[in-house]
Every structure is written in structure tokens, then in C-alpha cells.
Amino acid sequence: MLSETDHQEAVRRYKNMKVNGHERQRYHALILVHQGYSYREVGQILLVDEDTIGRWVRQYQERGLEASRMVGSGEASTGSES
Numbered sequence: 416m417l418s419e420t421d422h423q424e425a426v427r428r429y430k431n432m433k434v435n436g437h438e439r440q441r442y443h444a445l446i447l448v449h450q451g452y453s454y455r456e457v458g459q460i461l462l463v464d465e466d467t468i469g470r471w472v473r474q475y476q477e478r479g480l481e482a483s484r485m486v487g488s489g490e491a492s493t494g495s496e497s
Contacts, residue, residue, distance in 0.1 A: 416472070417449040421480045425449075428483075441471050441483040448472055 417425060428434055429442040440461055447457045448468065458465035474482035 417445060417475075417480075421475075422446070422449055424480055425483075438483060444468050444471050445475055445480075445483065 425442045425445050429439050429446060431439075434442075440463070444457050444461060444463070447460065448454070452460070454465040454468040454472070457463075457468045461468075471483065
């Protein structure tokens with residue numbers, strides 16, 4: 416699912432303790448899905464609804480890894496910020 420470059424970058428960002436906790440959770444989810452875990456399994460591991468995991472994966476597929484970055488409001492960037 417993740418390209419090799421995106422996988423390496425997601426792991427780097429996940430391990431960076433300075434990254435917002437919710438953002439790290441999104442990277443963790445993408446890494447686990449990439450490793451073959453189902454959305455349900457990832458949701459159970461991270462204590463997040465599997466629909467949320469699916470949304471994070473769709474955001475990645477549509478906008479790349481930057482879709483997981485958090486902006487000031489606490490939401491992932493939609494690309495429409497000024």
C-alpha cells in the first residue's frame with residue numbers, strides 16, 4: 416500500500432516523539448495496514464473505529480503521506496488551508 420519511500424518516512428515520523436500524538440497514530444495505522452493488518456485489526460490495536468482507519472487510508476491514497484499531517488485545528492490537512 417505505501418511506497419517504499421512513504422513507508423520509510425511514515426516510520427521516521429511515527430518514531431519522532433515531537434510529532435503530535437494523533438498524527439503519530441495515523442502513521443502507525445498506515446504502517447500496520449501496509450504490513451497486512453485489516454482495518455478491523457488496526458482499529459482494535461489502536462482503539463479506533465475501523466471506519467476511521469479506512470478514512471485515513473483513503474486520505475493517504477488521495478493526497479499522499481502529507482494527508483496525515485495535523486494542522487492547527489487538530490484535523491488532517493485537506494490542502495485547502497491558506
